[in-house]
Amino acid sequence: MKNILNWPSLMLVLILALVISGCNTGGDSSSGSGGSGDNTSEAKGTIEQIKERGKLIAGVKYDTKLFGLKDPASGEVEGFDIDIAKALAKQILGDETKVELKEVTSKTRIPLLQNGDIDIIIATMTITDERKEQVDFSDVYFEAGQSLLVKNDSDITGLESLGGVKVLAVKGSTSAQNIREKAPDAEVLEFDNYQDAFTALKAGKGEALTTDNIILIGMQQTDNNYKLVGGNFTSEPYGMAIRKGDSAFVSEVNSLLKSLQDSGDYDTLHEKWLGAKPE
Structure with a gap:
């Protein structure tokens, strides 16, 4: 009976069992981890996220009369950019009221977009080569100077x-x-x-x-x-900023701009806020 327990052999079996168990556990952890789920979430395009959420979150100015200005009495934010955001919500969700306006400044808008706090920047933002390294832009929707x-x-x-x-x-x-x-x-x-x-x-x-x-x-x-x-x-050509690499959302926004131009609604908005139709 004493010869049945071969301690060196038993120890080897135990070590092999632990190694195999560890490998299996590691594989399960990798395939089912929160990191994998997060990557799936990140892989979702902005349009899909907007539809799942049921609203568009637009980064806009609160301090820029004509484009995005908050009325301290009513709490309403109004302007050219605001109406563009509402039009985009209507195109994606069928309802212009399904938009959340989040205040941004020139300094905070790109970080808020990159962090996923907003879906799009519609905030008197000039298209520049430097900014193109951080975000993607729509077509020009307003020419300033x-x-x-x-x-x-x-x-x-x-x-x-x-x-x-x-x-x-x-x-x-x-x-x-x-x-x-x-x-x-x-x-x-x-x-x-x-x-x-x-x-x-x-x-x-x-x-x-x-x-x-x-x-x-x-x-x-x-x-x-x-x-x-x-x-x-x-020359200050304004564009709407979108997270880098989301070409589907860029196309969606550009289709909105074309639709507004073709229907004459862009001219109407321009005249409403800026006093005259674009030249």
């Missing part, structure tokens, strides 16, 4: 007048970069959003505010003590 906003009695007439001048801009915008390149002797002060920048201009913290002309026109409409000067010194 950078300009300057100053007090009516200001001596500033354009870029040539900005030497030693404090110019206000918004963080994360192309405007701040452009003004540094085109007026290198100006002192650029950056703010989180357009409301803060305009408040700073009215408080005398700077002598000019720079961004896209149509945004400045919106500011001017709220306070006629200011004027635009210098004309448009850049």
Whole structure:
């Protein structure tokens, strides 16, 4: 009986059993892990996620009159970009009210898109080569140009007048970069959003505010003590931003733009918010 228990052999069997068990456990863990489920979720296109959720989540501005401005009294957000977001919700879900508007700024919009907090950016966003490395863009849906906003009695007439001048801009915008390149002797002060920048201009913290002309026109409409000067010194083609690689959603958004153009609804929206049909 004593010879039946061969301890070296028994130990070898136990070790082999543990190895085999470990391999099987590892395989099961890999095939059924949360990571695999997450990858499946990530593989879903934005359109599919929108339909499963039952609403479109659009990143829009809350501080940009004419394009996206929140009324503090009613809490409603209105503007050209807002109506584009509603039209997209109607195309995908059949109901323009099935849209959640989430506030973004020039600084936060790309991170929010990349993190999956929003489905699309519709927020006066200029298409640039640098941004194309981070997101995909729709076709151009609005053509703007950078300009300057100053007090009516200001001596500033354009870029040539900005030497030693404090110019206000918004963080994360192309405007701040452009003004540094085109007026290198100006002192650029950056703010989180357009409301803060305009408040700073009215408080005398700077002598000019720079961004896209149509945004400045919106500011001017709220306070006629200011004027635009210098004309448009850049081209700012706006596009809607989509997560990198989601070509199906890009096509969906572009089909919306074509539909709006073909039906005349784009001209109607342009006239509604900007006072005239596009030239």
